[in-house]
Amino acid sequence: MADPDFEQSLVKMFAEAPSLPDPEGFARLVEARLDRGWNLRQALIWSMGLAGGVIGFSQVFPTRVLAQMGAASEESRRVLDQGMTSLSNLQGSLDTLPLGGEVVWMAAALGVIALAFAITRAVEEF
């Protein structure tokens, strides 16, 4: 036989929260688990980002970057060759001219400058 009053009182009794030990500790445990989950999620996102970056880099590096590096080194070599050729020509000219030691030193200094320029150019290109 249905007894609505009794059923209603039962609902009220169930709705009353019992006095349980350490409610604050329980809440802290839930928050700690939330934090742990959040940290894990952050770590996952971070590692996925890192993996994506590595994959992207590995796709780009061998093609575009290496091609640029190759072009840069080719350019640097050409500049160096030009410098060396200039030095050789200068030396050949020096042999035919009646010049003193100071001119030789000046030419050497120019060669060093040309070499420095070539190195600087190579570094900039890289």
Add this chain to the structure above:
Amino acid sequence: MELAALSAAGDRPAFGELVRRHGSSVRGLLRRMGAEPSLADDLAQDAFLAAFERIAEFRGEGTFVGWVRRIAARLYIRRWRREGLTDQAEGDLEEVTGGEAIAASRIDLDEALKSLSPSERMCVSLCYGAGMSHAEAAEALNAPLGTVKSHVKRGLDKLRLRLAPPAGSSDGRREHG
């Protein structure tokens, strides 16, 4: 509702406050359903975490605590069915329920629930503690509706004997089924 809305917006301190306010209610329901205290606490934690994950689904229909209690109840049902607790200790409980003469004095709900078989206790707790209809309880338990109704009826009969009649509570009736 405000705290729930804040939580839905990602405000975790607000959710922490909800846990502080309603933790005992959820833990208590699970114990009343028959869970051991440590299991009840673990499942209550799981229920709150699940609630936080799915808080966007809570649209303010009913109370937040009622919603979490339902989540917790379903988690316990899953465990209850997996571990085959449905018929556990039925025989022992018959002896307890046989002592109907002790119904003269009022005892509290937690003690009274111990006089029910696990299935009766589960069905009564789902319908009167977690706010499920008989049909919802049957679906959650994957049991025939008639079985749930008879468990509830037998459980109520036992509880009625154990619990003294309430003094003047007649407003706001619920319907199950």
